[in-house]
Amino acid sequence: MIKLLLIDADLVHARELSALLxxxxxxxxxxxxxxxxxxxxxxxxxxxxxxxxxxxxxxxxWLTFLRKLRQALxxxxxxxxxxxxxxxxLQWSVDFQILIERSxxxxxxxx
Amino acid sequence: xxxxxxxxxxxxxVDLLAAELRSLRSQGPCFMILHRFxxxxxxxxxxxxxxxxxxxxxGREYRVPLPPTRLLLFDFLARRSRIPLSGSQIVTAMSxxxxxxxxxxxxxxxxxxxxxxxxxxxxxxVQRIRLALKQCFDEAGLKINPHDVLASQTxxxxxxxxxxxxTCEWIHEDTIDRVYYLRLKSDA
Numbered sequence: 001m002i003k004l005l006l007i008d009a010d011l012v013h014a015r016e017l018s019a020l021l022x023x024x025x026x027x028x029x030x031x032x033x034x035x036x037x038x039x040x041x042x043x044x045x046x047x048x049x050x051x052x053x054x055x056x057x058x059x060x061x062w063l064t065f066l067r068k069l070r071q072a073l074x075x076x077x078x079x080x081x082x083x084x085x086x087x088x089x090l091q092w093s094v095d096f097q098i099l100i101e102r103s104x105x106x107x108x109x110x111x
Numbered sequence: 112x113x114x115x116x117x118x119x120x121x122x123x124x125v126d127l128l129a130a131e132l133r134s135l136r137s138q139g140p141c142f143m144i145l146h147r148f149x150x151x152x153x154x155x156x157x158x159x160x161x162x163x164x165x166x167x168x169x170g171r172e173y174r175v176p177l178p179p180t181r182l183l184l185f186d187f188l189a190r191r192s193r194i195p196l197s198g199s200q201i202v203t204a205m206s207x208x209x210x211x212x213x214x215x216x217x218x219x220x221x222x223x224x225x226x227x228x229x230x231x232x233x234x235x236x237v238q239r240i241r242l243a244l245k246q247c248f249d250e251a252g253l254k255i256n257p258h259d260v261l262a263s264q265t266x267x268x269x270x271x272x273x274x275x276x277x278t279c280e281w282i283h284e285d286t287i288d289r290v291y292y293l294r295l296k297s298d299a
Contacts, residue, residue, distance in 0.1 A: 050128055050129065073254050085125065087121045108123075110118060
């Protein structure tokens with residue numbers, strides 16, 4: 001069973017996406033802020049398999065947030081840690097998408 | 112817009128990541144071991160050199176920063192990844208392994224001896240390979256414990272066996288040239 005952490009400041013959006021993911025048998029933990037996400041990653045046992053971050057807010061320093069989320073994962077006993085997915089209803093520039101992918105996360109645009 | 116359509120690409124990518132995670136957990140990460148000084152037309156033969164180990168992730172390659180002796184050890188462990196080998200088994204097997212004995216000799220006319228692995232240094236080599244793997248995983252943004260890739264597996268006695276848990280593919284430099292040549296030709 002996949003355990004997923006959803007970081008999404010928009011409650012309605014998070015609820016809609018969670019409903020679809022739950023249909024796939026995915027267990028979802030939802031938090032509103034990146035700081036809460038980092039705390040959830042630090043505390044969670046067994047750890048999450050996937051982390052989905054909603055980037056639908058242009059003013060946030062997302063790359064810094066992603067780095068902080070990764071730092072929260074410093075758990076030497078973990079076998080293979082979570083994979084990251086950044087989603088957005090806004091179309092980000094190609095340069096930004098490349099930076100996201102270079103950080104090791106994947107990017108998906110909501111159509 | 113219908114929710115399934117709106118989130119279609121997101122759900123596809125979640126499925127992809129879930130499959131990727133399953134593959135990483137069951138088969139380990141995917142490495143490409145690059146051999147050079149290959150005799151064109153032959154298969155992989157002694158005399159070639161293990162030149163680089165590259166991690167494949169998200170369609171990109173990340174070099175595992177290993178010097179020659181540790182590259183040879185990584186290559187050796189990758190070829191014998193089915194069962195764990197103890198330090199003395201590794202040293203003994205490498206001392207009679209044709210690939211290790213003739214490592215890189217296709218490129219040199221002098222009888223320069225290839226690097227030898229000493230039993231006393233093996234533990235340090237294993238630690239340094241893990242360190243290089245960690246650097247490479249960090250660069251790729253992959254949260255994998257290097258001890259799960261180059262694993263130390265215990266036996267009923269106090270002997271420890273080393274085993275590489277990864278998917279490895281060997282590729283030869285002239286094969287790469289040929290692949291690029293064919294690509295260029297098809298693009299033209």
